[in-house]
Amino acid sequence: xxxxxxxPSVESVAQSxxxxxxxxxxxxxxxxxxxxxALWQWSIENREDFWSAVWDFTGVIGDKxxxxxxxxxxxxxDWFPDAKLNFxxxxxxxxxxxxxxxxxxxxxxxxxxxxxxxxxxxCNLQAQFxxxxxxxxxxxAAFLPNCTEAxxxxxxxxxxxxxxxxxxxxxxxRGVLDRFSQIEPKVLIATESYSFKGxxxxxxxxxxxxxxxxxxxxxxxxxxxxxxxxxASWCEQPDLVCFWGETQxxxxxxxxxxxxxxxxxxxxxxxxxGTTGQPKCIVHGQxxxxxxxxxxxxxxxxxxxxxxxxxxxxTGWMMWNWLISGLATGATVVLFDGNPFHPAPAAMxxxxxxxxxxxxxxxxxxMPARRPI
Numbered sequence: 218x219x220x221x222x223x224x225p226s227v228e229s230v231a232q233s234x235x236x237x238x239x240x241x242x243x244x245x246x247x248x249x250x251x252x253x254x255a256l257w258q259w260s261i262e263n264r265e266d267f268w269s270a271v272w273d274f275t276g277v278i279g280d281k282x283x284x285x286x287x288x289x290x291x292x293x294x295d296w297f298p299d300a301k302l303n304f305x306x307x308x309x310x311x312x313x314x315x316x317x318x319x320x321x322x323x324x325x326x327x328x329x330x331x332x333x334x335x336x337x338x339x340c341n342l343q344a345q346f347x348x349x350x351x352x353x354x355x356x357x358a359a360f361l362p363n364c365t366e367a368x369x370x371x372x373x374x375x376x377x378x379x380x381x382x383x384x385x386x387x388x389x390x391r392g393v394l395d396r397f398s399q400i401e402p403k404v405l406i407a408t409e410s411y412s413f414k415g416x417x418x419x420x421x422x423x424x425x426x427x428x429x430x431x432x433x434x435x436x437x438x439x440x441x442x443x444x445x446x447x448x449a450s451w452c453e454q455p456d457l458v459c460f461w462g463e464t465q466x467x468x469x470x471x472x473x474x475x476x477x478x479x480x481x482x483x484x485x486x487x488x489x490x491g492t493t494g495q496p497k498c499i500v501h502g503q504x505x506x507x508x509x510x511x512x513x514x515x516x517x518x519x520x521x522x523x524x525x526x527x528x529x530x531x532t533g534w535m536m537w538n539w540l541i542s543g544l545a546t547g548a549t550v551v552l553f554d555g556n557p558f559h560p561a562p563a564a565m566x567x568x569x570x571x572x573x574x575x576x577x578x579x580x581x582x583x584m585p586a587r588r589p590i
Contacts, residue, residue: 235516242270268296268508275511275545278307279477279504297480297504304484304503305376306475308544309336315523316549320365321568323555324412330365335372335544338365338465340473342373345464349436351403353378353476356486358402359532360384360393360420360427362411362554366440366461367532368541370406375484375503378476379403382486385531386411386418390426395495396488401433406461408442409451414556417443421451428452438464480504487535501538510542522547525572529557529565 230236236246239256246252260267265285272281282299309332311317317335320328330338351357357374361367361383371381382400384393386408397405405428409421428437439447440461449458484503488496514520526543530536531554543550551572557565 234519234521238270238274238516241274242266271508271512271516272297275508275515277507277511278302278310295481300480300504301477302480302504302507303376303378303475303477304507305339305372306477307507308372308542309339309376309473310545311522311547312336315547317544318365318368318550318552319525319572320363320552320554321572322412322553323415323559323564328365335369336473337467338369339372339376340471341465341467342369343376343473344468344471346373346377346379346404349404351377351379353478353482355379355404356382356400356402357404357406358382358384358397358400358431360386360388360405360407360424361440361532362386362408362442363530363532363537363552364440364442364554365552366406367537368550368552370438371541374404376473376475378478378482380483380486380500382488383532383537385533386420386423387413387531388533390423390430392491392496393423393427394430395491397427397431399495399498400486402431403433404436404438405431405434406438406440408440409447409449410443410445412443412555414559425451425453428454428457478503485538487538506538507542507545510539511545513539514543514546514548520546520548524548525551527551527553527569527572529553 230246239246244252244256244259246256269281269285279300279302282297284298285296287295287298311332313333314331316329317332318330320326351374357370357379359367359370359381362385367383374381380400382397382402384396407424409424410417410419412418428434434457437452437458438461439449439458441447447460449455452458481502481504483500484506485501487499487501489499490496520526520543526540526548528536528540530540540550553568
């Protein structure tokens with residue numbers, strides 16, 4: 218028998234979002250024998266009622282429509298066939314001066330964006346995308362660290378119905394091209410350098426090969442991740458390149474807008490590992506991604522507005538996509554890029570300590586307990 222290290226108190230269960238959700242649909246979760254198994258069983262036997270309730274309880278913005286499940290086949294199930302929504306609209310639903318994003322680098326850099334700052338920067342980039350002719354269904358790719366620009370780029374793309382895909386800059390040029398050449402992006406957002414374990418790593422040679430291998434590109438946006446001025450001297454097509462700062466010049470009278478699309482409209486293209494040949498495209502729809510993440514964040518993680526949300530990931534892993542969806546709850550999403558053990562093995566715990574992301578220490582455990590994520 219394994220020793221139980223921790224379990225929630227009766228009071229914690231009573232105050233949890235999943236208990237509130239259970240009450241919302243007519244279940245009572247009480248005490249240690251709290252009826253979770255019965256709730257789970259109901260959710261799989263009453264799939265339409267369950268997912269409709271998740272939409273309502275988590276406050277999804279959009280028109281749900283009358284039909285919950287169209288074609289009931291697997292594969293081929295057609296969820297919310299009449300729904301209209303926009304993924305970015307849901308993630309940017311909160312406004313104000315509270316922190317929406319906090320970026321922390323391994324070198325100690327800290328960049329914070331308020332909810333209003335984030336909306337403004339997404340608006341500015343969206344205006345540029347519109348000028349460049351980015352439309353619903355176009356692909357926008359990123360070769361970026363886990364930084365605020367990646368989040369802004371994804372939100373601006375998805376606000377228009379464009380499809381986002383990203384790789385982290387530690388990928389080799391062949392790995393990037395094996396992925397992005399399949400989706401033919403119109404825009405690439407990229408960095409010329411990044412840092413890892415205290416080392417400055419130049420990616421300009423990789424970037425030259427990547428851009429040359431993507432003839433579909435109509436614009437490359439360069440960011441200055443390490444603070445130096447990007448040069449773009451590596452690029453054989455200088456007219457193709459612009460710099461991030463140029464995308465952040467506000468346009469007079471331009472207002473952020475959101476194109477509401479079908480539930481199944483593509484949101485992300487992610488990829489298999491490539492261990493059995495070229496990586497395979499995996500398309501995730503905007504409604505399914507939003508609803509599944511809302512369920513996990515609100516019901517399973519008990520994530521709430523004003524809390525801090527952190528997961529160590531890069532932009533090349535699906536956990537990045539999962540982390541960013543935490544914005545929809547009104548939580549502050551914390552981004553980290555670099556080596557998690559630099560400059561010391563306790564670097565992540567130091568980060569968590571600085572940004573007040575953990576609860577009281579658990580009994581009989583030497584390390585502090587983080588909020589469940």
